[in-house]
Amino acid sequence: MRRLADNWLWLVLALSIAGITHIVTINVLPQRVMQRVFTHLGDTNSIHHGQRPDAHTRTVVRPSPNMLYSICAYDLAAGVLRVTAPVPSGTYWSVSAFDARSNNYVVENDRQVGKRVDFLVAAPNTHPALQGLPVVNSPTLRGVILFRTVINTEARFTQLDQIRHVAQCTLALPAASR
Amino acid sequence: MRILLKILLATVAGVLLGLGGTWVVGTQLGLPGAVSDGPWHTSLAIGSSTGGAYTRAIVALHGLFALKRSETVYYNATTDDAGDALNGNCRYRVIGHDPDSRWWSITAYGPDDYLIPNPTRHYAVSKDSVRHDDNGRFTITLSPSPAPRNWIATSKGPFSLTLRLYNPNQSVAADPAHARLPKIKKGRCQ
DSSP states (O other), rough: HHHHHHHHHHHHHHHHHHHHHHHHHHHHHHHHHHHHHHHOOOOSSEEEEEEOTTTTSSSSSSOOOOEEEEEEETTSSSSEEEEEEEEOOSOOOEEEEEETOOOOOOOOOETSSSSSEEEEEEEEOOOOOOOOOOEEEEESSSEEEEEEEEOOOHHHGGHHHHTTTTTTEEEEEETTTO | OHHHHHHHHHHHHHHHHHHHHHHHHHHTTTOSSEEEEEEEEEEEETTOOOOOOOOHHHHHHTTTOOTTTEEEEEEESSSSTTSSOOOOEEEEEEEEEEOEEEEEEEEEOOSSSSSSTTTOOOEEEEEOOOOTTSEEEEEEESSOOSSEEEEEEOOSSEEEEEEEEEEEOHHHOOOOGGOOEEEEEEEEEE
């Protein structure tokens, strides 16, 4: 008991540091998860088309074998991103955007857009203009654009795979544009 | 010197304890907002834009890039209707009507959370591939050996299922715990 009383100050110090460490790591955890995604993808401001998931797929856990994924990691410090993609008919398709903390801030599916999407992704509080294209402001400079295409029937797989390969993410304007 | 040593030890102990707590949150705690509909479980936190730091951290680890419920609802099942763990030593029937959504799929996963290898790639059954009976009901066989009509390959040992609903009906998105989901019935076991 006396030993505990002598050491209470160090116990309080340890618990305080534990609390701070825990709170900080919990708060940065989503950013760390996204950083792993950025590292895995490597190139930024360009599109990557994932292979159709099968039993050999180890990129993500519990992948859907009926889904085609395409993804762009973007870094708006380099400029304004232009996202273009044809939208397939007759199946679920969506484009979504996630910031550097993994928060989803935009999603549109095929029933909400026309036959094609063409929009700009810009840094926070910026107002680029290009050909009257719609502008989406990312909450953070880095983030991810993710396309999903459902392979609703096997007979459509080749066609849907060809369509999604037309999608692009490119730098449209330099970072100085405001 | 002795005091400095105590400060160092307290700091190291504190950091390790804090990191340990984060590890527990990340690996041992389930997704917040869990709801069930028979053997099917989902989380109301998945794809949600609300929630505090803990929710955001767990969702980032276990539901990265998930969308809001009006886009997709994901259910997982690790047991049958009787509450027994799913195991490929047994045959199962998944019986039901098309869930209220634009499109759906049921996929089996091994204990490592990856697709179960099989030569014919029968990983899943979906709305457009499933065959219904005259009453509009489907019966999907889960087994290691091929089955006629609707079949998802499993293998010996534990497995789990994911039911994905794309653009679910409003009532399902609003209340995933009361969607009309298929039954999972165990048949013969080896």
